[in-house]
Amino acid sequence: GAGVSQSPSNKVTEKGKDVELRCDPISGHTALYWYRQRLGQGLEFLIYFQGNSAPDKSGLPSDRFSAERTGESVSTLTIQRTQQEDSAVYLCASSLVRLLTYNEQFFGPGTRLTVL
Amino acid sequence: GENVEQHPSTLSVQEGDSAVIKCTYSDSASNYFPWYKQELGKRPQLIIDIRSNVGEKKDQRIAVTLNKTAKHFSLHITETQPEDSAVYFCAASKPWGGKLIFGQGTELSVKP
Numbered sequence: 419g420a421g422v423s424q425s426p427s428n429k430v431t432e433k434g435k436d437v438e439l440r441c442d443p444i445s446g447h448t449a450l451y452w453y454r455q456r457l458g459q460g461l462e463f464l465i466y467f468q469g470n471s472a473p474d475k476s477g478l479p480s481d482r483f484s485a486e487r488t489g490e491s492v493s494t495l496t497i498q499r500t501q502q503e504d505s506a507v508y509l510c511a512s513s514l515v516r517l518l519t520y521n522e523q524f525f526g527p528g529t530r531l532t533v534l
Numbered sequence: 535g536e537n538v539e540q541h542p543s544t545l546s547v548q549e550g551d552s553a554v555i556k557c558t559y560s561d562s563a564s565n566y567f568p569w570y571k572q573e574l575g576k577r578p579q580l581i582i583d584i585r586s587n588v589g590e591k592k593d594q595r596i597a598v599t600l601n602k603t604a605k606h607f608s609l610h611i612t613e614t615q616p617e618d619s620a621v622y623f624c625a626a627s628k629p630w631g632g633k634l635i636f637g638q639g640t641e642l643s644v645k646p
Contacts, residue, residue, distance in 0.1 A: 451633060460540075460623060461578070463633040474633060509577065522568065523634060525577040 420444070422526035424510050430532045431500055439495045439529045443512030450493050451511045451523060452485055461509060467493065468515060500533045507531070536561045538626050540637025547614050548645055555640045557624035558606045564626040567600060567607045568634070573620045581622075582609070614644045 423442045431437050443450050452464040463477040467487040478484070482500075487493040497504055507530050511523040537560040547553050559567075565586035570578035584591045584598045584607065591598050595614075600607040611618055621641050625634040 453634075453636075460638040461625075461634070461636040463635065466633050477633065522580060522583065525570075525579075527577050 422510055422512050422524055424508075424526040424529050426529060427527065428530045428532075430534065432534050433502060434499055436496065436498045437500055437531065439497075439508050439510075439531070441493045441495070441510030441512075441526060443491070443493070443510070444514075444524055446490075447512035447514050447524075448490055449513045449515045449523075450487055451513075452493070452495050453509045453511065455507045455509055455528070457506070464495070464508075497531075500531075502533050505531055505533045536626075536635045538624060538635050538637040540624050540640060542640060543638065544641045544643070546643045546645065549614060549616060551614055553609075553611045553614055553618070553642055553644075555609045555622055555624070555642075556606060557608070557626075557637050558604075559626040559635070560605070561626065561628065561635075562605065563628045564635075565629055566627045567598070568625050568627075569596075569598060569609050570623045570625065571620045572623065572639075578623060611642075614642075616644050616646050618642060619644045 425440045448469050450467045453461040455461050465485045466474040482498045485495045507528040509528045510526045513523045539558045541556050568583035569581050571581045572578045582596050582598050584600050595612045597610045621639045623639050624637040627634045
């Protein structure tokens, strides 16, 4: 079946503008995650949605970052008033979370954000 | 807070040699430890994972070991091939679908 998809694949914006990044998880996956990967670095957790539970926002770096998810489908990550340090690849992942199973996460191709 | 340390940051081996990458985690509640391979410009792909109820797992040329007492786990790749060249990330998470905490990555280069 289809994997995790993200759009756009690339986004160039000017400092101070708002951007919206989209993630379509694998159908039926209840959990959705956003990570950020700066050039040459590891993945930093941003936010996690699981079903109807309150999202885990503990990784969001500032109040300029927010995310929404509609039910168990699409999610959007919004960055307001972008700064140059926001330049990175933003990766989305999804997983099927069930009792007594584990957390294999499948990643999308990412959105490369460049803030000029 | 939660942290995963990964070493080495770069590793260069000759084709056919073995490669070992080590990670240490801080949160003793972690019970799931995946390894991802990321080729240049591509998405991370899961290559192997281990749960806390086992100490070792093998899949062809790759194996992972886990020492819960010491809170460290390792990836072993035997008979390395040039196509193994990539960045490898370890990660740790707690039960029930929690976030993954990633190490900083190891850039593996396999020279023919």
